[in-house]
Amino acid sequence: ETGVTQSPTHLIKTRGQQVTLRCSSQSGHNTVSWYQQALGQGPQFIFQYYREEENGRGNFPPRFSGLQFPNYSSELNVNALELDDSALYLCASSLGREPGNEQFFGPGTRLTVL
Amino acid sequence: EDQVTQSPEALRLQEGESSSLNCSYTVSGLRGLFWYRQDPGKGPEFLFTLYSAGEEKEKERLKATLTKKESFLHITAPKPEDSATYLCAVPPISGGYNKLIFGAGTRLAVHP
Numbered sequence: 001e002t003g004v005t006q007s008p009t010h011l012i013k014t015r016g017q018q019v020t021l022r023c024s025s026q027s028g029h030n031t032v033s034w035y036q037q038a039l040g041q042g043p044q045f046i047f048q049y050y051r052e053e054e055n056g057r058g059n060f061p062p063r064f065s066g067l068q069f070p071n072y073s074s075e076l077n078v079n080a081l082e083l084d085d086s087a088l089y090l091c092a093s094s095l096g097r098e099p100g101n102e103q104f105f106g107p108g109t110r111l112t113v114l
Numbered sequence: 115e116d117q118v119t120q121s122p123e124a125l126r127l128q129e130g131e132s133s134s135l136n137c138s139y140t141v142s143g144l145r146g147l148f149w150y151r152q153d154p155g156k157g158p159e160f161l162f163t164l165y166s167a168g169e170e171k172e173k174e175r176l177k178a179t180l181t182k183k184e185s186f187l188h189i190t191a192p193k194p195e196d197s198a199t200y201l202c203a204v205p206p207i208s209g210g211y212n213k214l215i216f217g218a219g220t221r222l223a224v225h226p
Contacts, residue, residue, distance in 0.1 A: 033213070041218055042203070043158070048211050088155070098145075098210070099146075099205035099206065100145030102148070103160075104160055105150070108156065
């Protein structure tokens with residue numbers, strides 16, 4: 001069984017640029033959620049994708065967007081990067097979109113915005 | 115408002131010194147409480163799910179328990195390799211999607 005993978009591991013961008021982060025879900029999982037984790041904080045929910053559609057969204061602006069592909073892998077896109085976007089971005093997959101399904105996380109992508 | 119609070123923020127133990135971490139929550143309708151372990155710079159590693167008050171789960175030196183308003187993670191005779199941040203999370207029912215609300219975590223350091 002393959003776990004959740006993310007790429008790239010680290011990324012450095014400058015303010016105003018755009019970034020795309022990628023995630024492959026665990027084998028058999030059809031739901032992908034993205035979280036942002038600032039230093040010393042717990043992860044904050046960005047949004048969830050189920051069967052290629054956005055299924056729920058946290059308190060993040062529209063410049064955070066995503067995609068899910070037919071193989072359930074996913075992308076997180078962030079436009080017009082701001083300094084406060086510097087964080088660890090985590091992808092989690094689960095078998096189902098309902099509350100209470102166990103979520104398994106990838107290793108994360110560390111984004112630094114200068 | 116759905117909220118998760120963990121205490122203490124940080125805990126330093128000597129090897130073999132048992133202790134407990136606390137996670138209190140306010141959420142409309144519990145659909146499970148999740149414990150994760152997170153090493154620095156890594157993604158959270160799933161530990162346990164608890165679904166109902168009175169439930170207990172064990173894994174090696176860790177035991178998680180659940181009441182109606184809080185959960186405890188008991189660490190028995192910890193070793194230095196247990197050093198990590200321990201996160202708890204709950205999924206609120208509102209919204210109908212699988213969003214987790216996390217606490218800020220407890221940073222555990224176990225010294226030889």
